[in-house]
Amino acid sequence: DQQVKQNSPSLSVQEGRISILNCDYTNSMFDYFLWYKKYPAEGPTFLISISSIKDKNEDGRFTVFLNKSAKHLSLHIVPSQPGDSAVYFCAASARGFGNEKLTFGTGTRLTIIP
Amino acid sequence: NAGVTQTPKFQVLKTGQSMTLQCAQDMNHNSMYWYRQDPGMGLRLIYYSASEGTTDKGEVPNGYNVSRLNKREFSLRLESAAPSQTSVYFCASSDGRALPDTQYFGPGTRLTVL
Numbered sequence: 120d121q122q123v124k125q126n127s128p129s130l131s132v133q134e135g136r137i138s139i140l141n142c143d144y145t146n147s148m149f150d151y152f153l154w155y156k157k158y159p160a161e162g163p164t165f166l167i168s169i170s171s172i173k174d175k176n177e178d179g180r181f182t183v184f185l186n187k188s189a190k191h192l193s194l195h196i197v198p199s200q201p202g203d204s205a206v207y208f209c210a211a212s213a214r215g216f217g218n219e220k221l222t223f224g225t226g227t228r229l230t231i232i233p
Numbered sequence: 234n235a236g237v238t239q240t241p242k243f244q245v246l247k248t249g250q251s252m253t254l255q256c257a258q259d260m261n262h263n264s265m266y267w268y269r270q271d272p273g274m275g276l277r278l279i280y281y282s283a284s285e286g287t288t289d290k291g292e293v294p295n296g297y298n299v300s301r302l303n304k305r306e307f308s309l310r311l312e313s314a315a316p317s318q319t320s321v322y323f324c325a326s327s328d329g330r331a332l333p334d335t336q337y338f339g340p341g342t343r344l345t346v347l
Contacts, residue, residue, distance in 0.1 A: 128273075151333035162237070162323050162338030163276070170333075208275060212333060220291070221336060225275040 122146045123211050125224035133232050138196040140227050142209030145190065149211040153221065154183060154194050157206045166207075167194070196229075204231045235259055237339035239324050245345045246314045254309040254342050256324030263329035265307035266291075266336060267299060269320040276323065282307055283329060314346045 124143045132138045142152075150171045155163035169176040169183045169192065176183050182195045196203055209224040240255045258265065267279040268291075278291030282301040296318060298310045307326075311318055321343050325336040 123275075125275075153333060153335065155338075160340070162325075162340050164338070165335045168333045168335070210276075220278060220281065221276075223276040225273055 120145075121225075122149075123209055123222050123224040125207075125209055125227050127227050128225070129228040129230070131230045131232055132199050134201060135198045138194075138199045138203065138229055138231070140194040140196075140207050140209075140229065142192045142194075142224055143190060144192075144211055146211070146213065146222075147190070148213045149222075151212045152183070152185060152192050153210045153212070154181075155208040155210060155223075157208065157226070163208055199229075199231045201231050201233055204229060237324055237326055237337055239322075239339035239342050241342060242340070243343050245347065246311075247347050248315060250314050251310070251312050252314065252344075253311075254322055254324075254344075255306070256308065256339060257306045258324075258326040258337070259305065260326060260337065261304070262326035262337075263304070264327045264334070265301065266325040266327075267297075267307070267309045268323045268325065269293065270323060270341075271320050279309065279322075311344075314344075316346045318344065319346045320344060 153168040154166040156166045157163040167181050185192045206226045206228050208226045210221040237258045263284050266281040268276040280299040282288045285304045300308045321341050323341050324339045327334045327336045
């Protein structure tokens, strides 16, 4: 049972345009959501997170939106750059302090077209 | 400051052979994790260690054992490798007390079992 779903395996976007990556979840106990970025032959790196008590978090070109009622979050990248081409993983952690185990989605491969 | 390091980077085993994947972190983190990544499956937690001296099973622990050797090191052992264990293995670490508890990943070990 996949608790965190990324239904789009791949996405192609023109350089300079907005990239929108989507993620859905089923477990209402999740209280933090994180996005990781992964280049080939490297480990995932943390990008941005959002608490379940917020609906938006922004960090430079990256913004994450959370819709709790729909159990849906999205990552917006504006403007998209060639270096953004990577696999993006959505992850979620359940309530509890410390030792937050992460549940990952299957990833979306983003390709930025120059 | 190397972050999370993993050895080896690549390994080919024959069915039934054993091996140990090594992981070390230099961030003074309390928690450490082992994941496997398979195509279309995202990252799945094998084992984790909340603190030195403790280990717990994750989502897919069968066929693996772990040792938290000290605060810095967390090893993953395959006692009798099977083709189903062909995968990319990632080690990660986190503070264990932060919210969210952001995990930092190593570069991965690509394992092939013939």
